[in-house]
Amino acid sequence: MKYILVTGGVISGIGKGIIASSIGTILRSNGFRVTSIKIDPYINIDAGTFSPYEHGEVFVLDDGGEVDLDLGNYERFLDITLHRDNNITTGKIYQSVIDKERRGDYLGKTVQVVPHITDAIQEWVERVACISVDDDKTTPDICIVELGGTIGDIESMPFVEAFRQFQFRVKRDNFCLVHVSLVPQPSATKEHKTKPTQHSVKELRGHGLSPDLVRKILFSSNKNNSFDSLFLSCVKIFCRCATQMPLAAKEKVAMFCQVEKEHVICIPDVKTLYRVPILLQETGVFNFLSARLGLTLKCNYDQSMMIKWRELIERSERQLEEVVIALVGKYTALEDAYASVLKALNHAALFCNRKLNIRFVHASDLEANKKKEDPVKYHEAWQQLCSAHGVIIPGGFGSRGVEGKIAAIEWARTQSKPFLGICLGLQCAVIEFARHVLQYKGANSSEFDKVEHQVVIEMPEHNTGTMGGTMRLGRRTTHFVTDDSILKKLYGNVDTIDERHRHRYEVNPKYVEEFEKAGMKFVGHSDDNQRMEILELDNHPYFVAVQYHPEYISRPLKPTAPYLGLIWAACGELKNVLTHVTKEPTTPDIGNKSHDIFSHVTLFQRA
Structure with missing residues (x-):
């Protein structure tokens, strides 16, 4: 099983769900079976009692799960059927751990965030990633996990720590991190401001989801390994902005975030969300993911999916x-x-x-x-x-x-x-x-x-x-x-x-x-x-x-x-x-x- 973690920086509602869905669409179009998990770090058990003004609509699944609206994006883009366990909340995780504690599963032990909560998160992800979401009941090849909120939120810390451990649990070749960040463009100067993204990536690296940890290990064991090339294989940065970023802004993000400018992808505002998968495909996202995760291209995959997406875009815009x-x-x-x-x-x-x-x-x-x-x-x-x-x-x-x-x-x-x-x-x-x-x-x-x-x-x-x-x-x-x-x-x-x-x-x-x-x-x-x-x-x-x-x-x-x-x-x-x-x-x-x-x-x- 391959895992792609999608995180967000600067502000919430940056479009992580659409990016995750679009990546999944590209992978599906290349013949891979894809599933998705959405993590919401609130303590509610589910989204059923939320005010629509605070979180938007409550999306309902086949099995009756009341979940975050992003799961609706996953189902629509990927044409799959998800389950209630594909939406993880802090409330669900703590409830499962407390139930185990009451049953006596932890007798003699002090139940703590680390390792019990973080282990529960990792076990949940591994279990749900293997559940079939297609009619043929086959096990997915790739699981895309979206971590809700923004990096640095106090309620997200157990999940960030869980995925810091998870990247070693599933091995480096099976784990990839995609970070989506806002690049504001003040109306007064019209300049793309990259500082928020720099701080967001710095925060991410500070919590262990960065090349720094890998860098120390590799430098101590093999001095011939290149830090830069290794970092490129770990993180890809998506910058949301109103207009296309100039090369200078991309170079600044690349320099301060320690990633090559080819892996800094600008996602400007588009007329229709259906264009996002095509936009990502044209930037070479699949080539990056296949090299990073060692994906073998399917021999008899159906290429008609992206053709239909292009026809849909053309029809919507004319x-x-x-x-x-x-x-x-x-x-x-x-x-x-x-x-x-x-x-x-x-x-x-x-x-x-x-x-x-x-x-x-x-x-x-x-x-x-x-x-x-x-x-x-x-x-x-x-x-x-x-x-x-x-x-x-x-x-x-x-x-x-x-x-x-x-x-x-x-x-x-x-x-x-x-x-x-x-x-x-x-x-x-x-x-x-x-x-x-x-x-x-x-x-x-x-x-x-x-x-x-x-x-x-x-x-x-x-x-x-x-x-x-x-x-x-x-x-x-x-x-x-x-x-x-x-x-x-x-x-x-x-x-x-x-x-x-x-x-x-x-x-x-x-x-x-x-x-x-x-x-x-x-x-x-x-x-x-x-x-x-x-x-x-x-x-x-x-x-x-x-x-x-x-x-x-x-x-x-x-x-x-x-x-x-x-x-x-x-x-x-x-x-x-x-x-x-x-x-x-x-x-x-x-x-x-x-x-x-x-x-x-x-x-x-x-x-």
Whole structure:
């Protein structure tokens, strides 16, 4: 097993996840089986209880793991299926060590950070690196480990020490370090400032992840070894900056960080993240990694992966015709709070040959009381919503902004505007229909209010005593109960689909018959036929809501059906597309990967 450790310096959020994913993409394109691990040094057990404003969205895996959003990048870029143990937190490590101590595994010993915590980290990495992430269940060749945060953070110290030991544990030829650092460019001087990167690498070396330790060993045992060439084989520096770094700046980083300028790689801001793997490939990253780790090029590897990436980039950068989607949510101040939703929309728009324009509309600004409090914001929000081609209501929790979401859904329903509801979006669509079609005044969810008509209720098995990991999580099967369904056609006329869930409330079963008599059809049910998974509205161009989160398994080259339907409907092309859907039932890959729309739908090309 080969290991690539990706660390960051100067600031967090520098793009380590994208760099790690891009390196993995390059390795995958050369025939290597790749897995990824994300380390988050916070004490939380998982990301399930985080505020979206602090860490962005919570990404959900097939096995129900609530993890960091970077694992979503790994799955999308590498087209693999990860597991909850691929996300390591300080809380998980300490919990495992404390459990061992309580069982008596350390009888007679004092449990300490070194060696017990650091050993637990190394053992966890080695164990998870061997877990298959592909359909053929083969063991990965290379594991890319991203260490969250920045070098120098006090909470990261046990992990840094663990990897200082780990490089000797797995042997030097199997371990490579990639450091990603910020090179700021002040607007006053326009000069690339390399000092933060110099200090970051100095900090890294001070903790033992540097050539200094190796240098002393080699100089004492073999004076003929070159320090410079050895250092080059240990560390590669990626510099994030707004514009391309001049040669002088690269030389300064090389000189003070003791690395040749050819191994200082500048990653300037790009129009699309899909260009990053191509950018890294052109800088010779694979040649460096293959020489450093002794990788043997696969004989029969498929080179089409990078060709598809290039085609994807070209298509994304030449789009002229625009599709405007209004995203109505409560966390609109931070795009990362809806990272997977935005990427799924983008995947679908690319497939439909459209340039995506997302308008973030804060749900609270659509509420009636806002008209008195701040009429400017109220009218601006409604103008943004009404001028969009389609509307999406993503998932969320809590009562704030719910009335605004319901108002947006009523407008989309009555104005025949393409609409997609995700999780809470489905529940709000049910509430809106109950209030304005069934005339159940005050109908609501038990999450928000205890009223007579609770059309959305808490699932009976939900454990209210504990918050973390108690929802209905992970991959579940949905059964189509009718052939007269837009989504069933978009999924390729299959009878069942597997999608990832994250919710603790459901549609109240006792109201389902009344809803369906009034025209709201629940076309997808759970395994036990009790939970409503998909709803569609009669006599509407596209009014669809799902209880699951299809964005979690959307891929750049495999857009997911509900999002694809929204974009096609927003472009006015859905009816034409549906005529090209295979009429006979097919059996696509609906396991761990996204449903392959390409197998079932003929792309409608505009003249």
